[in-house]
Amino acid sequence: MVLPFLIGGYALYAGTSVRGVIWMVAFFLAVVGCVFLHEMGHAYAARRYGVSVFDILLLPIGGIARLKSLPARPSEEMWVALAGPLVNLFIALALLPALWYWPRHEWLPYLNNYDLGSALVCLSLFNAAVFVFNLIPAFPLDGGRILRAGLCQTMTRLKSTRITSWVSRIIGLSLLAYGIYEGSFFLMGFALFIFIIASREMGSAVVNAYLSDTMISSLAKDARAFDPVTPIDEIIEYLQRSKHGGAIIMDECCPIGFVNLRMLERLDEHTTHVGNLEMPTVICHDSNTPLREVSQQFSVFPRSIAIEENDGRPVGYLDLDLLDQGFQAFAKTV
Secondary structure, eight states: OOHHHHHHHHHHHTTOOHHHHHHHHHHHHHHHHHHHHHHHHHHHHHHHTTOOEEEEEEETTEEEEEESSOOSSHHHHHHHHHHHHHHHHHHHHHTGGGGGGGGGSOSSOOTTOOSHHHHHHHHHHHHHHHHHHHTSSSTTSHHHHHHHHHHTTTSOHHHHHHHHHHHHHHHHHHHHHHHHHHTOHHHHHHHHHHHHHHHHHHHHHHHHHHHHHOBGGGTOEEOEEEOTTSBHHHHHHHHHHOSSOOEEEEOSSSEEEEEOHHHHHTOOTTOOBGGGSOOOOEEEEETTOBHHHHHHHHHHOTTOEEEEEETTEEEEEEOHHHHHHHHHHHHTTO
């Protein structure tokens, strides 16, 4: 809330009348209110589709409604993205009668017309401009998300994000060229911002595709189960022969730990049975579990081990390093 005081102070310094200062500050607050209503439109639509909203951030360059997740269906995502611009369109149409004051003002109405008609006309034009601007099909604007949601109707989210990212880059390149031609640092900066966000959206889409479409069974390494009373020498002998380097320790009903050669090499000679070791936490997952659930485990327990089970029997293991290696290989194929 520092900006209104900065605007008022600068206006006074520039010799604006007290009435003009009040007008400018009130108009700025009205603009902030419209931006807030724009984000509330996104938030309301998201809540209608069962998506939680963390909060709404108001920034000098606009607002952001931070959602906990994206809607499940592309059509729902499209409506969530479209809800914000529609709020601005409604406000612009609601203020349309203010254009009756048009003959009193020059084109465009300048801010030195410190009356109600000028304020309403400016506010109507501002919302109309926000509506049109946000429909530009480029990230991070709503138009980019609408385009991606539309493409998702007929193709995968990863492919639709890639196409939208390229469209965003083309628009960004056009803005950059025009900004250089006009000498506009604002356009050049906004073009760079589009490039950055388009790259981030593409990277996020690759991660989401990897975590959502890949099952633990396609990445887990084979492992053999051992009883806690198994002598350590026997497990070391197995690990030296095994190319995967992992052994699951389980009691009568479920896995209780995991060891590899690196862990066993640091033991003293007095430790004879694997059951006496301090082992990392293990969490069991069915073979058809997507990697998204496994990644949630590693976000809470980074040093834990994910155990793959098939019909209740442990058949493999996955750690954070294997998860990262799998992502690097996946990213090269998309």
